[in-house]
Structure formats: structure tokens, C-alpha cells
Amino acid sequence: MDHAGDGMDLFFTPDTCALASLIVCYDAGLDITLTPISFAKGAQKDEAYLAVNPKARVPALRFGPDILTETPAILAYLAQIAPEAALAPSDPMEFAQAQSFNAYLCSTVHVAHAHRMRGSRWVDGEAHLEALRRKVPQSVAHAFTYIEEHALRGPFVLGERYSICDPYLFTLANWMEGDGVDPAQFPRITAHRNQMAQRATVRRALAVEAEVRAALA
Amino acid sequence: MDHAGDGMDLFFTPDTCALASLIVCYDAGLDITLTPISFAKGAQKDEAYLAVNPKARVPALRFGPDILTETPAILAYLAQIAPEAALAPSDPMEFAQAQSFNAYLCSTVHVAHAHRMRGSRWVDGEAHLEALRRKVPQSVAHAFTYIEEHALRGPFVLGERYSICDPYLFTLANWMEGDGVDPAQFPRITAHRNQMAQRATVRRALAVEAEVRAALA
The missing domain is CATH 1.20.1050.10 (Glutathione S-transferase Yfyf (Class Pi); Chain A, domain 2)
Known part of the structure; x- marks a missing residue:
């Protein structure tokens, strides 16, 4: 596979809405890297993660210099960069x-x-x-x-x-x-x-x- | 003007987030009809309005048989049907x-x-x-x-x-x-x-x- 989305990191915590983005990455055929963030350990408030997402939430998608947050935005973006998967309507x-x-x-x-x-x-x-x-x-x-x-x-x-x-x-x-x-x-x-x-x-x-x-x- | 968006109704209540959609209609040059919904009179829960938006909220945008709700969706749609106004990025x-x-x-x-x-x-x-x-x-x-x-x-x-x-x-x-x-x-x-x-x-x-x-x- 040679997708625009390869080289992406998805910051992910189990049992959160980040699961939706992970599923759509697979639907889109994207080879993402998963970076776990432990809410149990409060890792969403670590300085390193706040530099990724100052909102201290997941998911966040990092692609080169760009960081994208908020599930509706991430899902629509993944659909848009993998048009062959037809994950969003074009009308x-x-x-x-x-x-x-x-x-x-x-x-x-x-x-x-x-x-x-x-x-x-x-x-x-x-x-x-x-x-x-x-x-x-x-x-x-x-x-x-x-x-x-x-x-x-x-x-x-x-x-x-x-x-x-x-x-x-x-x-x-x-x-x-x-x-x-x-x-x-x-x-x-x-x-x-x-x-x-x-x-x-x-x-x-x-x-x-x-x-x-x-x-x- | 001859826009795809003409013939639209925007269901609108003052002092709500519906103002954002009204502004973008004007930004997009769309000739919309404004239908006021009085929250003071509870009109958002009238049967007639619930048939438009069962969520009993504003805004709602009606265009022919289609009814669209939720501000982020309405704003992106208005930008998309009026591309000459360049209200959303294409990248x-x-x-x-x-x-x-x-x-x-x-x-x-x-x-x-x-x-x-x-x-x-x-x-x-x-x-x-x-x-x-x-x-x-x-x-x-x-x-x-x-x-x-x-x-x-x-x-x-x-x-x-x-x-x-x-x-x-x-x-x-x-x-x-x-x-x-x-x-x-x-x-x-x-x-x-x-x-x-x-x-x-x-x-x-x-x-x-x-x-x-x-x-x-």
C-alpha cells in the first residue's frame, strides 16, 4: 500500500471515542502507528502529550507537522485522503x-x-x-x-x-x-x-x- | 444572483447559535427565507417544528425535501454550495x-x-x-x-x-x-x-x- 495517510500517529486510549478513528484508519487502509495514552496514569496531562493536544483528550492524529483533533474532523479527513474506500458521500x-x-x-x-x-x-x-x-x-x-x-x-x-x-x-x-x-x-x-x-x-x-x-x- | 442555495429556509431563534448560520448565508450570498421559532413560546416543541427537527433545536436548514441540522454541518454545507465565496479551505x-x-x-x-x-x-x-x-x-x-x-x-x-x-x-x-x-x-x-x-x-x-x-x- 502507498497511502497519503501512512506515517500517521494516532494517539489512542482504550474505552474512549478514539476507537472510532482507529476503525476508520483500518477501513481506509491506512498504516498508522498507535501511541497509547494512559488515562489511568493521567498521561493525557503529561507535558509531552499536552504539546500534542493541549485539550488533554484523545484522539489526536499526527501527520508530519500537522496535529488534528476532534473525532468528526478526523473521520472526515481520513475519508477524504482515502477516496477509494468511499467512506463519506460525495454529494x-x-x-x-x-x-x-x-x-x-x-x-x-x-x-x-x-x-x-x-x-x-x-x-x-x-x-x-x-x-x-x-x-x-x-x-x-x-x-x-x-x-x-x-x-x-x-x-x-x-x-x-x-x-x-x-x-x-x-x-x-x-x-x-x-x-x-x-x-x-x-x-x-x-x-x-x-x-x-x-x-x-x-x-x-x-x-x-x-x-x-x-x-x- | 442564481445560487443553488436559493429557496432555502433557515429556522432561526435570536440569541442562539443559529446566528452563525445566518451570517454564513449572507457571506455565501444566498437568498434564504428566515422562519422564526419562538423559544419563549416553546415553539420549538410544536408539532409543526418537531416535524422539521425532532431535536427541538435551532438552527435547521430546509432545502427542498432535505432538512439539515447541527451548526458545523450547516456551515460546511453552505461553504460547499457557494464555492466562489471561498468560505472553507479546499486543502x-x-x-x-x-x-x-x-x-x-x-x-x-x-x-x-x-x-x-x-x-x-x-x-x-x-x-x-x-x-x-x-x-x-x-x-x-x-x-x-x-x-x-x-x-x-x-x-x-x-x-x-x-x-x-x-x-x-x-x-x-x-x-x-x-x-x-x-x-x-x-x-x-x-x-x-x-x-x-x-x-x-x-x-x-x-x-x-x-x-x-x-x-x-
């Missing part, structure tokens, strides 16, 4: 709908989830943090209800065609149980999860994530 | 950096702000809502510190060139005072705000917003 309105879906995931679904583990971003005090955690099953379910009823066309997010929306939905939908949400409420999202879990690039990414998780433990 | 990495910036605005800056007015998305109970509001000056300032120090290249977000990132930053940065954040802490963002406020399309959008605000009152 402007269809591409916009893909972007809209991914923006909803980052601004609403992921945010609702984050109130369980990272509530200290928005409130101080254990009683208030606990109150945030109590609401997570409801706010996460509310966001997935919108996706189930309106946004997931099926079988893939955009319909018949696999795209950068699918690994991102798969990644966040896998957090449901941990957030106290019963996936059985969402048969279409559950069918999507099951179908995604069978894909070769997803299985490869999950296996690599498991290796990184073990190495960081 | 893939530069476009990705624009997307990254807008994703940060929607997922972090706007979310931090929303904890003041819309905390009931994430918590129940007045004492807990008040605790969320107390933290807003800190969480909003934290997000703008990242922008001030790392993301706003100056004079425009992407450097010398105006883009879809600028009206979005302008819109959210104007909320600082209401969120209890002193803009004087952020001289580069303040310079950007002042420069933006002089632009013809921004002044036009602010004037139209004021008319809509008065009509809805």
Missing part, C-alpha cells in the same frame, strides 16, 4: 447529513455520557456529581431515542452504504450498558451494533484495543 | 482543521455555556441546577483559554483567511459576558469579536436578528 447534501450525524454524536450523545465519568467539567461537589450521574441513563437514552427513531436509516446510518458515521455510532452505542441504558429499548441501534461487530476492520480494531488495554494495565 | 488538512475548530465549539464551548440555561438536560433539582450555573464562568473560560492560546491563529481563526469558523466563534464568544466571563481575559478573541462586528454580513445578520427578536417579543 454535498449527503456529506452534510453525515456531518450532522457525527456532530450530534459529539455534542449530545458523547456529552450526555460524559456526565457520568467527567462531571467535574461542569460541577463541583460530590452530591452534585452524584446528581449528574443519576440523570445519565435518562439523558443518554433520550439522545439514542432520537437516533433510533429519526437518524439511523438502516442498515447503516446513511442507509445502504457504510460510512464514517457507522464506526462512531458503534463506539458510542457500546457505552449504553455502562451508562445504565438497556439496548433492548433500541432494536435498530442494537441490530447496527451486532452487524458492526462482525466487520473485519471493527474486529481488528477491537483486538488492538484489547492489546493496548492489557499493555497499559 | 484536506486545512478543511479538517476548520472542522476540528467547529467541532470544539459545538461539543465543548456551546455545551459549557448550555449548563447555565439548559442544565435540566443533565440534572434534576434546583440546588443541582444552581451548582451547574455556578461553574459556568469557570468551564466557559477554560474552553476559551484553549481557543485564545492554541486555536485562534489570528486575525481570523484559520489565519489570514476568513472562513466558516469565524461567524461561529463570533456567535459563541458574544455570550461570554452573560456567562460571567470577562472578555478582557482574552485579548485575541476580543480583537476577533471587534473585527467581526464591523463586517457587512455580520452587521446585516445582527440587524435581522434584532428585527426577529422584536417581532417575537
Whole structure:
């Protein structure tokens, strides 16, 4: 393979939304280097990593002098540099709908989830943090209800065609149980999860994530 | 003018992030129709509007049979259908950096702000809502510190060139005072705000917003 994307580093932490970028790297056929960042050890706040991403978050994609952050931007970029993989629509309105879906995931679904583990971003005090955690099953379910009823066309997010929306939905939908949400409420999202879990690039990414998780433990 | 974007409806509420889309419509030279949605009257939850946007939020852009939601998606779409206005970079990495910036605005800056007015998305109970509001000056300032120090290249977000990132930053940065954040802490963002406020399309959008605000009152 001789891709524009080779020579890329993906800064990665298991059990975060960085999984979506890893899957799309494999979908795009890119030979990336994975750099694990241990959240358990607080490595996202090490000086070396803050020089990569001052936001102290993952994922971050480094390619030569450029560093790219934020999952929707990384996914669309990977699709764009590997056009033969056809991971994003070329029609402007269809591409916009893909972007809209991914923006909803980052601004609403992921945010609702984050109130369980990272509530200290928005409130101080254990009683208030606990109150945030109590609401997570409801706010996460509310966001997935919108996706189930309106946004997931099926079988893939955009319909018949696999795209950068699918690994991102798969990644966040896998957090449901941990957030106290019963996936059985969402048969279409559950069918999507099951179908995604069978894909070769997803299985490869999950296996690599498991290796990184073990190495960081 | 004979643009692909003519015949579009923008569903709009004053004092929301919909202002960014309105500015970019004018930047793109699109002759849109503005449909005001009164949040004060709860019109975002009327059946008619839920048929447009089941998320009960603004903005939404309607173009023929298509409805597009989420500000980053709308802004990139408007740039794409009006290429002569050059509102988004064509280089893939530069476009990705624009997307990254807008994703940060929607997922972090706007979310931090929303904890003041819309905390009931994430918590129940007045004492807990008040605790969320107390933290807003800190969480909003934290997000703008990242922008001030790392993301706003100056004079425009992407450097010398105006883009879809600028009206979005302008819109959210104007909320600082209401969120209890002193803009004087952020001289580069303040310079950007002042420069933006002089632009013809921004002044036009602010004037139209004021008319809509008065009509809805």
C-alpha cells in the first residue's frame, strides 16, 4: 500500500471515542502507528502529550507537522485522503447529513455520557456529581431515542452504504450498558451494533484495543 | 444572483447559535427565507417544528425535501454550495482543521455555556441546577483559554483567511459576558469579536436578528 495517510500517529486510549478513528484508519487502509495514552496514569496531562493536544483528550492524529483533533474532523479527513474506500458521500447534501450525524454524536450523545465519568467539567461537589450521574441513563437514552427513531436509516446510518458515521455510532452505542441504558429499548441501534461487530476492520480494531488495554494495565 | 442555495429556509431563534448560520448565508450570498421559532413560546416543541427537527433545536436548514441540522454541518454545507465565496479551505488538512475548530465549539464551548440555561438536560433539582450555573464562568473560560492560546491563529481563526469558523466563534464568544466571563481575559478573541462586528454580513445578520427578536417579543 502507498497511502497519503501512512506515517500517521494516532494517539489512542482504550474505552474512549478514539476507537472510532482507529476503525476508520483500518477501513481506509491506512498504516498508522498507535501511541497509547494512559488515562489511568493521567498521561493525557503529561507535558509531552499536552504539546500534542493541549485539550488533554484523545484522539489526536499526527501527520508530519500537522496535529488534528476532534473525532468528526478526523473521520472526515481520513475519508477524504482515502477516496477509494468511499467512506463519506460525495454529494454535498449527503456529506452534510453525515456531518450532522457525527456532530450530534459529539455534542449530545458523547456529552450526555460524559456526565457520568467527567462531571467535574461542569460541577463541583460530590452530591452534585452524584446528581449528574443519576440523570445519565435518562439523558443518554433520550439522545439514542432520537437516533433510533429519526437518524439511523438502516442498515447503516446513511442507509445502504457504510460510512464514517457507522464506526462512531458503534463506539458510542457500546457505552449504553455502562451508562445504565438497556439496548433492548433500541432494536435498530442494537441490530447496527451486532452487524458492526462482525466487520473485519471493527474486529481488528477491537483486538488492538484489547492489546493496548492489557499493555497499559 | 442564481445560487443553488436559493429557496432555502433557515429556522432561526435570536440569541442562539443559529446566528452563525445566518451570517454564513449572507457571506455565501444566498437568498434564504428566515422562519422564526419562538423559544419563549416553546415553539420549538410544536408539532409543526418537531416535524422539521425532532431535536427541538435551532438552527435547521430546509432545502427542498432535505432538512439539515447541527451548526458545523450547516456551515460546511453552505461553504460547499457557494464555492466562489471561498468560505472553507479546499486543502484536506486545512478543511479538517476548520472542522476540528467547529467541532470544539459545538461539543465543548456551546455545551459549557448550555449548563447555565439548559442544565435540566443533565440534572434534576434546583440546588443541582444552581451548582451547574455556578461553574459556568469557570468551564466557559477554560474552553476559551484553549481557543485564545492554541486555536485562534489570528486575525481570523484559520489565519489570514476568513472562513466558516469565524461567524461561529463570533456567535459563541458574544455570550461570554452573560456567562460571567470577562472578555478582557482574552485579548485575541476580543480583537476577533471587534473585527467581526464591523463586517457587512455580520452587521446585516445582527440587524435581522434584532428585527426577529422584536417581532417575537
